[in-house]
Amino acid sequence: MRFFNTEGPIRADRHYSLPPLSRWNLDEILELIDQEKYFLLHAPRQTGKTTCLLALGEYLNRAERYRAVYANLEIAQTAREDVARGMRAICGAIGAAARRDLGEERLYTWTEEVWPAHGPEGVLNALLERWCLNSPQPLVLLLDEVDALVGDTLISLLRQVRAGYTQRPLAFPQTIILCGVRDLRDYRIHASSERDPITGGSAFNIKAKSLRLGDFTAAEARTLLLQHTAETGQVFTSEALDRVWALTQGQPWLVNALAYRACFELPEGRDRTRPITLALIDQAKEALILERVTHLDQLAHKLQEPRVRRVIEPMLAGTLPGEASEDDRQYLVDLGLLRRDGAGGLVVANPIYREVLPRALASGPQDSLPRIAPTWLNADGTLNPSALLETFLAFWRQHGAPLLRSAPYHEIAPHLVLMAFLHRVINGGGTLEREYAIGMGRMDLCLRYGAVTLGMELKVWRDGAPDPLAEGLEQLDGYLAGLGLDSGWLVIFDRRADQPPMAERTASSTTLSPHGRSIEVVRA
Structure with missing residues (x-):
């Protein structure tokens, strides 16, 4: 039996889900890849970024025009300013992903071979060059959690990618997609708290576009919920369907979490002969908030950050966040805490x-x-x-x-x-x-x-x-x-x-x- 998923990427055989690639303009992405563009995908946490990247990689590999590899770089976050540790972790993550997605075993050996000559500041560039020169098709690299990297490690990654850009597609990936919460368009990279920030443009000025993965539309949220009805016969009342949308505004994790709590945890909801009512959705909402589940607790923890406080405190007081910079405001939008309404206000x-x-x-x-x-x-x-x-x-x-x-x-x-x-x-x-x-x-x-x-x-x-x-x-x-x-x-x-x-x-x-x-x- 499938269920509503709130942990990790979606598996269509186990979870109620929407076709991942339907949430993006696939034609636009394929056109960018065909044009050898490097670009960004960003969205708040737990909105389906990883699921969509994995689906894109599978789609490209099935078509056999490109060889696509998905790698999560979060493992390198602990290296922080230690570029050598960070680049070893990044090369290791890409090597493991190549073995998993393509059966490519040579990246580990190649990393050790190019390291002595190029060191941490050039190892990724040299590794990708050798890989592409030995690949039967152009390479598309999908790098997730890029903005989890810190300081000099992030700068080194971006600069090495930029350095190899002109060699694509023969001796460097045809396309590299960087994915994370923040949009590097106005990202500020701090090597340390004492140094001046380096703008994202100077470190990664080869970016062609920044694409954002949005929340569910009202129709998409309804489609997801009604999959449960189709498989179990348990109906959602029209008021319950409307309430899920009103409470979540389509935030994917919240839609799934409310539905899972109402259908699989609350005793009344577990009885498939009884409908999921507005009252059950409200009970699920209160339970999620009172329990401070991980997703909500992570958002609440952000309130301690000074740049979050500069925006949220005046909003709660009913005044204008006048002291907050545009970067502060955009940071909260990128996090998914705030959105811009139809009139452009926060x-x-x-x-x-x-x-x-x-x-x-x-x-x-x-x-x-x-x-x-x-x-x-x-x-x-x-x-x-x-x-x-x-x-x-x-x-x-x-x-x-x-x-x-x-x-x-x-x-x-x-x-x-x-x-x-x-x-x-x-x-x-x-x-x-x-x-x-x-x-x-x-x-x-x-x-x-x-x-x-x-x-x-x-x-x-x-x-x-x-x-x-x-x-x-x-x-x-x-x-x-x-x-x-x-x-x-x-x-x-x-x-x-x-x-x-x-x-x-x-x-x-x-x-x-x-x-x-x-x-x-x-x-x-």
């Missing part, structure tokens, strides 16, 4: 990532929270919004100031502490959804617990700015209208200097919004 790539980022940032404050009695629950276990407000005010007066210091992003520390508190409130019995209003100076939260839906808007009052009350009430009106609510909270965090202690200035009052909604205004 947005978080999908709703699941939108949940993961602030949850990861709020985990420190959440771990630091004191024990809080659930006084916000009625006797029947339902949520009491008025009691919740009183509990939060008491919590903030007593614990707000020290907890702010535990938040990793200073500019949004109040937001993170409030979210940590709300996660303690729902405790698996509800959900907390977030909307980022970039450039609008706010974050919107929607807490759902049983039959209760509570909409909140978070604003920050900074030095030199007017009281955000009026603007917040107008903005909250629009958010509540979208949720179909006639009441909500406006939380204003006062971050101005020389304010009274937090315990003294934390208070709430009730007012009406411009459209007559009842708003609890919290000043904290």
Whole structure:
């Protein structure tokens, strides 16, 4: 029985899958190869790059016009600045791949023969030259995980490839495809932290094109999911199919992970006589986020990087990432954390990532929270919004100031502490959804617990700015209208200097919004 795959390359006999080469413009790639072009393929991690490269290699070898070899260079990452170690690892990886894909055994011997004369800075160039001169067909080399290489090892690889470029196709590969997460078009190669960066163009200016492997389209995601129905008879409701697309926006790993969790791990989903419903997809989503599975944990770990923080922190605060460079912004797009919407603006790539980022940032404050009695629950276990407000005010007066210091992003520390508190409130019995209003100076939260839906808007009052009350009430009106609510909270965090202690200035009052909604205004 086939299943949804989330680990490693796709195998069509074992995994539900789309034809790998259908996700690229195969005619364009074949034309580039026929024209002896060297080019780049890039995409975020776990989107199917390796699967597509392997399929391309098999396609080329079946046609017998070229000899194609796929090699993963990640093994050379540990060499870092040690070019000798790095080039031995790279030549070894290519030699192993040639033996696997073509039955070519001579590359190991050739490496040892050319090393004494050429050394680490020329061994790859000499090896590829000898290989091509002894090959019955032109060689196409598919090199994966190139951007895993570090510093001088990466520079040496690129320069040796460039040095042999003019000898193609007789004495150097007809085509070399470099594949990784980042686009070398604007890649910055640092030999070490003390040296100036070397631009990708100067190290690899023979590149003809940069191609990007995209996410699934809505139709592709649906086609993948319905393969399960065709093989098992278990249907997805139309709402469930729509929910998978809405949550993932076609990110391949997320599509497969949601479907695998819903169909193969949740008890209700394992019963093939029962449909996969919207509720099961939502349960799968929450489980993936709470367990911090590897894919999501790797993304969350990126939040510690300064260049990621320069973009994400102002986005979460609702302001513009003005201090972030174009390279910073493109880095997050290359990682798949962000995407550019139809208007060209930056947005978080999908709703699941939108949940993961602030949850990861709020985990420190959440771990630091004191024990809080659930006084916000009625006797029947339902949520009491008025009691919740009183509990939060008491919590903030007593614990707000020290907890702010535990938040990793200073500019949004109040937001993170409030979210940590709300996660303690729902405790698996509800959900907390977030909307980022970039450039609008706010974050919107929607807490759902049983039959209760509570909409909140978070604003920050900074030095030199007017009281955000009026603007917040107008903005909250629009958010509540979208949720179909006639009441909500406006939380204003006062971050101005020389304010009274937090315990003294934390208070709430009730007012009406411009459209007559009842708003609890919290000043904290």
